[in-house]
Amino acid sequence: MEEIKEKVDSLKEELKSIRAMLNIEDKRETVGRLQLKMAEPGFWQDVKESSKVVEQLKNLKRDVDDWDILHNKLKELEELFLLADPSLSKEITKELSVIEENIQQLRLKVLFSEKFDDANAIVEINAGAGGTEACDWTQMLFRMYFRWAENRSCKVKILNEVRGDEAGIKNITFFVEGERAYGLLKSERGVHRLVRISPFDSNKRRHTSFASVDVIPEIKENVDVDVVAEDLKIETFRASGRGGQHVNVTDSAVRITHIPSGLVVSCQNERSQYQNKQIALTILKAKLYERKQEEKKKELERISGKKRKIEWGSQIRSYVLAPYLLVKDHRTNVEIGDARGVLDGKIDKFIYAYLRFLKNPEVT
Numbered sequence: 001m002e003e004i005k006e007k008v009d010s011l012k013e014e015l016k017s018i019r020a021m022l023n024i025e026d027k028r029e030t031v032g033r034l035q036l037k038m039a040e041p042g043f044w045q046d047v048k049e050s051s052k053v054v055e056q057l058k059n060l061k062r063d064v065d066d067w068d069i070l071h072n073k074l075k076e077l078e079e080l081f082l083l084a085d086p087s088l089s090k091e092i093t094k095e096l097s098v099i100e101e102n103i104q105q106l107r108l109k110v111l112f113s114e115k116f117d118d119a120n121a122i123v124e125i126n127a128g129a130g131g132t133e134a135c136d137w138t139q140m141l142f143r144m145y146f147r148w149a150e151n152r153s154c155k156v157k158i159l160n161e162v163r164g165d166e167a168g169i170k171n172i173t174f175f176v177e178g179e180r181a182y183g184l185l186k187s188e189r190g191v192h193r194l195v196r197i198s199p200f201d202s203n204k205r206r207h208t209s210f211a212s213v214d215v216i217p218e219i220k221e222n223v224d225v226d227v228v229a230e231d232l233k234i235e236t237f238r239a240s241g242r243g244g245q246h247v248n249v250t251d252s253a254v255r256i257t258h259i260p261s262g263l264v265v266s267c268q269n270e271r272s273q274y275q276n277k278q279i280a281l282t283i284l285k286a287k288l289y290e291r292k293q294e295e296k297k298k299e300l301e302r303i304s305g306k307k308r309k310i311e312w313g314s315q316i317r318s319y320v321l322a323p324y325l326l327v328k329d330h331r332t333n334v335e336i337g338d339a340r341g342v343l344d345g346k347i348d349k350f351i352y353a354y355l356r357f358l359k360n361p362e363v364t
Contacts (some may be wrong), residue, residue: 001089007096014103015071017254021110021359024067027060034060066106073099111355116217117183120286122283126171127164128191128210135168137194137209140343144171145188147345154178159279160266163188167200173283174264175218188347189215189352190316197322206322210315216286225289227281233257234277239268256280263287317350319343332357 019025034057037043044050077095080088112118125141127134149156160173176185191212198207239253253268254276265283267276320326325339332353336342342350 001086002090004081004092004096006336007093007100008081011074011096011100012078014107015067015074018106019067019071019111021356022063022067024064027064031057031060031064039169060210065343066109070099070102070106074230110359112183113178114183116219117186119182119217119290120178121176121181121185122159122173122216122218122286123185123188124171124173124214124216125169125174126212126214128212129211130207132164132166132168133198133207133209134201135164135166135209136200137168137192138164138170138172138211139168139184140194141192141213142169142174143210144343144345144347145154145174145176145185148347149176149178149345151345152178154181158269159283160268182215182357184351185215186217187351187358188213188316190302193315193318195318195320195322212306216283216290218282219286219289225285225292227258227288229284230258234258239267247256252276256284258284258288261288261291263291289358329354 034053037053038050038057043053073095075098077092081092120244123145125145127137127138130137146156155175155177157175157177158172160171162170162172164170191210194209194211196207196209197204201207233256235255235257236251237255238251252271252273253266254273255264255266256277257264258291263284265280265287267280267283270279272278316331317327317329319339320328321339321340325337326335327339327350328335329340329350332350334350334353336346336349338346
């Protein structure tokens with residue numbers, strides 16, 4: 001019975017956390033206000049406006065009702081548990097498992113509610129200052145994400161890669177295809193810092209390296225992004241990365257510069273110039289869309305006077321391999337001592353903590 005009590009208490013805390021992230025009380029008030037509005041004379045005369053209100057009410061009520069149902073079920077089980085009848089323990093345990101599964105589904109709904117969260121992801125890693133050290137760190141990060149994707153049965157395809165002069169990778173762009181790839185990996189956007197004893201330093205001194213990670217969604221649908229041919233500078237060149245003999249002997253690689261924004265994208269790992277061009281255009285459109293959305297957010301924050309607690313370009317996480325082992329996320333303060341495991345792809349704890357933070361900074 002003690003185990004049941006612990007499970008009930010744990011699920012209560014979980015529901016409390018979800019209530020905050022969903023803003024249930026605010027939504028409950030809005031539902032009441034919209035229902036009163038629908039009862040006003042003449043409400044249904046404006047079909048377009050009334051349809052908007054009905055759709056808004058439906059979405060708000062769904063969140064409120066989903067949470068209320070789980071809250072009431074858990075409350076009933078708690079009252080049943082307080083009867084302290086051991087013969088009911090098996091039944092209560094079974095019901096708690098069902099509630100736990102439903103809570104998990106609700107949490108996923110909360111965490112992955114943005115427009116492109118179900119999309120595939122395009123990830124770009126760039127080495128910071130530091131030469132070979134930074135290039136090696138970039139390669140380590142790529143391996144970390146590759147292993148993470150592999151563990152989730154996601155497919156990884158390298159689109160563009162520039163090798164370091166001595167070792168490692170200067171920059172790499174790759175495609176991650178899988179369930180909620182962008183919704184999960186968007187939490188990795190930012191600067192990653194590595195502290196270690198350098199394998200390239202004969203004096204075995206400690207070095208700090210930086211690499212930036214950018215993540216954008218694969219956008220398959222038509223979005224409000226205008227790409228005019230006259231704004232594009234398209235260049236072809238001989239591929240230097242992976243891809244086999246063919247790509248290294250023909251000018252199949254493509255680099256596209258969007259002149260108004262200065263954005264540059266490249267693709268070299270497909271066999272034909274046409275395929276590389278199409279992929280590069282897809283990446284460019286996604287980057288332009290992300291930039292446009294970011295500008296809108298900044299403008300709204302400027303108007304409202306709201307200060308963002310997180311800046312995508314700031315240092316988000318430190319990986320310390322010497323003099324001790326520790327990985328710390330500076331946004332959520334989540335720490336993991338198993339640094340080797342993290343670099344082997346075990347980053348879900350950081351990802352989910354940050355997604356919860358995005359929904360409610362006070363609940364991590």
